Amino acid sequence: MTKLEDTIAEREGSQSEIVRQALGEDIMTGQLKPGEFLSEGRIAERFGVSRTPVREAIRSLSGDGLVTLRPNQRAVVRGQTAAEILDQFEAMAELEAACTRLAARRRSESVLARMEAAQAECRARADSTDPHLYYVANVKFHEAIYEAAENDYLRSETLKLRDRLRFLRISQGHLPGRLAGSSSEHDAVLSAIREHKEAEAAEAMRMHLIVQGESLRSMLQHTDATGIVHLAEMQPGFGHSGSYEEIAE
Helix, strand or coil: CCHHHHHHHHHHHHHHHHHHHHHHHHHHCCCCCCCCEECHHHHHHHHCCCHHHHHHHHHHHHHCCCEEECCCCCEEECCEEHHHHHHHHHHHHHHHHHHHHHHHHHCCHHHHHHHHHHHHHHHHHCCCCCHHHHHHHHHHHHHHHHHHHCCHHHHHHHHHHHHHCHHHHHHHHHCCCHHHHHHHHHHHHHHHHHCCCHHHHHHHHHHHHHHHHHHHHCCEEECCCCCEEEECCCCCCCCCCCCHHHHCC
16 A cells, blocks of 8 residues: 555544444434434535445444345444343453453553553543543543553454444443442452452453443333334433544544
């Protein structure tokens, strides 16, 4: 690839992720209904992009189980069942626990300092009414743990599922007291990592993710008789606030 081709590919990849996240939120909040056709042209016009990043976003959503690609390449909204969502959180809990176990064993003082700094941000933002602000600090905390684990393959797989669940993880932060609870759970994880207590650290992280999944149960509403669910609206603008650029920090 030439430098220009690299630049174009990078820009389209970024655009694709923005479109994917926005459409995923629309599906999970019920703005886009199961069975609804996704028009590439209309989506491209909405976001001011070409059809290439839109196609990439739709393919990603298909991989996430939120969209069905039919033989004629027409994409329709599918959504997810409560069981599918909770299964993903269970899998995420095990991946994060594995990262945390290794982080407790291998962490360096420099990466530990980054965890401490990120957690200080989480504590400072735990009283915020905007979960997006907390999530920015939360990402820094978790990614420092992934780095401390020193396992590139595990880190890569964990990030894939983390990104897939991003909106849902932010959403449960709208529940009263959830951000404060999350910060307290981080403290338990950090304390165990600091003391090189591998099993304790892994279990604390596992419970942290399981609590997130269970918190979502009260927010899920059935869309129809198929079992597909969407997130109940928690406050005005829910699902459409926050900056993609800020969250991507």
